[in-house]
Amino acid sequence: MVAPAHADRVRHVVEPAVVGQGLVLEDVTVRRAGARSVVEVVLDVTEDDDGGLDLDRVADATRAVSDALDAADVITGEYTLDVMSPGVDRPLTERRHFTRAVGHLLTVTLADGRTLAGRLTEVDRTGPDDAIVVVPVTPGRKGRKPVVGEPVRVPLSxxxxxxxxxDLSGIGPVDDDEADGAAAGEES
Known part of the structure; x- marks a missing residue:
């Protein structure tokens, strides 16, 4: 493993290149892989960016990061550069993460230890404390529809x-009449 200070130097060099592409630098790691270093740069879009992080934007950012690293010469010897998005399994830790997740199912753990699962419908930035609005969803049992609760407003703090x-619920066609008929056939 390469020292964290090395990753900090790399972060300092690549962050302006990433910001210049209109993106956010999420994370930088530098590690050894045999005789070479591997530089991993994780990018994301800004909170108010309507576009996604598609392959063209990643390619443009990769060129900018590579140019910045080459110009600053902060990596000794050969290195492999991996530029990527955070992925679906990344933790939601900042308001912009929640903003990008509006419309998705999520699970949040609250400060008091309780959990809340449901569909994120809004990130409210109008009050003194930013908040998320989650519509709780409890999965239905054996072919039944999920139970949808009343929206819950939770301060981000x-x-x-x-x-x-x-969320795989929208995959594949579902005919409600067939589902009801199958359920009725099972009950008789």
């Missing part, structure tokens, strides 16, 4: 951690 849940 009360959120210890959060994560987006992979």
């Amino acid at each position: 009360d959120v210890r951690r959060g994560r987006v849940e992979v």
